[in-house]
Amino acid sequence: MTHTISRRALGAAALSTFAIGSARAATPEEIRVDWATYNPVSLILKDQGLLEKAFANDGIKIRWVMSAGSNKALEFLNAGSLDFGSTAGAAALIAKVNGNPIKSVYVFSRPEWTALVTQKDSKIQKVTDLKGERVAVTRGTDPHIFLVRALAGAGMSEKDVKLVLLQHADGRTAMERGDVVAWAGLDPMMAAAEVESGARLFFRKPEANTWGVLNTREEFAKANPALVKRVLAVYEDARKWCVAHPAELKASMMAATKLSDAVISKQLERTDISSGKIGATQAATIIEAGKALQAAGVLEASADMAAITNGMIDPSYLPA
Numbered sequence: 001m002t003h004t005i006s007r008r009a010l011g012a013a014a015l016s017t018f019a020i021g022s023a024r025a026a027t028p029e030e031i032r033v034d035w036a037t038y039n040p041v042s043l044i045l046k047d048q049g050l051l052e053k054a055f056a057n058d059g060i061k062i063r064w065v066m067s068a069g070s071n072k073a074l075e076f077l078n079a080g081s082l083d084f085g086s087t088a089g090a091a092a093l094i095a096k097v098n099g100n101p102i103k104s105v106y107v108f109s110r111p112e113w114t115a116l117v118t119q120k121d122s123k124i125q126k127v128t129d130l131k132g133e134r135v136a137v138t139r140g141t142d143p144h145i146f147l148v149r150a151l152a153g154a155g156m157s158e159k160d161v162k163l164v165l166l167q168h169a170d171g172r173t174a175m176e177r178g179d180v181v182a183w184a185g186l187d188p189m190m191a192a193a194e195v196e197s198g199a200r201l202f203f204r205k206p207e208a209n210t211w212g213v214l215n216t217r218e219e220f221a222k223a224n225p226a227l228v229k230r231v232l233a234v235y236e237d238a239r240k241w242c243v244a245h246p247a248e249l250k251a252s253m254m255a256a257t258k259l260s261d262a263v264i265s266k267q268l269e270r271t272d273i274s275s276g277k278i279g280a281t282q283a284a285t286i287i288e289a290g291k292a293l294q295a296a297g298v299l300e301a302s303a304d305m306a307a308i309t310n311g312m313i314d315p316s317y318l319p320a
Contacts, residue, residue: 028224030061031231032083034073037188037257039086039212040249040273041108044238047252054234068167069186071140073215077102083220084231088113088142089210089282090289095140096312097290097303101218103314106232107278108239109212112204112270114143116150117175117185120198124181127154127203134162134180136171142210143168143184145289150203152296175199191266192259206270210289211282216317225317232276233319239276279315286313 033051035042045051051062065082067073073085074095085102087095092104118124124133127150137144151157166174168186172193175183185193185201193199214235221228242249246268253264283306290305299305 027058028060028083028227030063031055031227032063032065032081033231034065034067034076034082034085035256036067036069036073036086037253038069038111038113038186039067039108040253040268040271041235041239041242042086043252043256044242044249045235047256048238050234050238051231054230068169069138069141071138072167074100074102074140077215077217080217083216085215087213087215088145089213089286090145090293091141091210092213092215092312093286093290093305093309094145094293094299096308097299102215102312103218103221104213104215104278104282104312105221105228105314105317106214106235107211107276107282108214108235108273110272110275111187111212112206112209113187113190113212113267114146114209115185115190115201115205116147116182116203117172117190117193117199118182118202119175119178120200122181122200122202124202127151128156130161130182131156132161133182134164135182135184136164136166136174136180137184138168138171138186139163139165141168141186143186145210145293146205146208147184148296148298149208149289149292150205152292157296158298187267187270188253188257188259188263192263195260195263195266207285208289210285211278213278213282221314221317228317229319232317236276236319239273242273277315277318278313283309283313 035046046064070087070091073087076082077085078100137147164180168189171183172189174180176197250264287305287309293299294301
């Protein structure tokens with residue numbers, strides 16, 4: 001039997017704000033939200049039409065946009081074609097450093113969603129084996145950041161390997177075809193490679209995976225603070241539902257990704273969705289990643305990672 005979240009009374013308080021004089025700021029006609037296979041909660045929101053139900057009485061439509069990776073979500077946010085986008089915490093930080101005006105307002109997961117991957121019979125056993133070799137990666141994502149940190153930890157840099165820039169799914173294909181010797185993987189494609197072709201995760205470091213965070217545009221949040229809070233309240237309901245209904249969450253993910261039970265089970269084994277709170281804990285992890293990227297020469301050494309991260313993370317919109 002399929003269970004869905006019951007419709008909640010999210011309040012009828014007016015969302016309008018007043019500009020100079022008597023002019024009233026217009027309520028948006030639509031809210032643009034992304035869904036991504038690396039964000040399980042977003043799939044439930046979309047499948048069950050929870051945001052549509054929550055905003056029906058306001059006459060606000062929901063537009064869903066698929067994000068293929070943090071880089072795409074951040075591009076859409078920067079272009080104003082998304083109001084809410086799912087990314088890794090460190091990817092959001094890089095974007096913020098580079099001038100993308102975003103706020104990280106919610107956590108959708110704490111995953112181990114990236115590792116360095118190679119074919120099952122590959123000669124690659126450790127990070128130093130990558131010297132001079134072709135490695136597939138999606139620039140501006142947690143797998144890219146993970147690769148940079150892994151190389152730095154082995155006394156290497158991006159200059160010691162030959163980066164092949166591909167979106168995540170294409171990176172998997174390139175690795176399995178032998179076009180590259182390794183791939184900075186991302187679930188669920190990484191889990192699929194393990195299950196379906198016996199791919200090996202030859203370098204793992206769970207603590208170097210930064211959190212899955214939901215971002216909104218600063219301009220949108222400033223103009224619509226009550227609306228942002230309502231979106232997060234619905235997100236939180238969906239997250240709690242996911243925790244309470246693991247079998248149905250798995251079924252939804254299988255339907256969205258066209259991947260098997262075994263693959264999605266592996267992804268969920270390393271995806272913690274037990275809390276949506278964002279704050280000091282996430283900031284500490286993201287700051288550490290930022291400093292590692294500075295040491296690797298990816299980010300300007302003069303940038304204040306703590307100040308930028310703390311300015312980006314904003315827990316004020318979280319549900320009570």
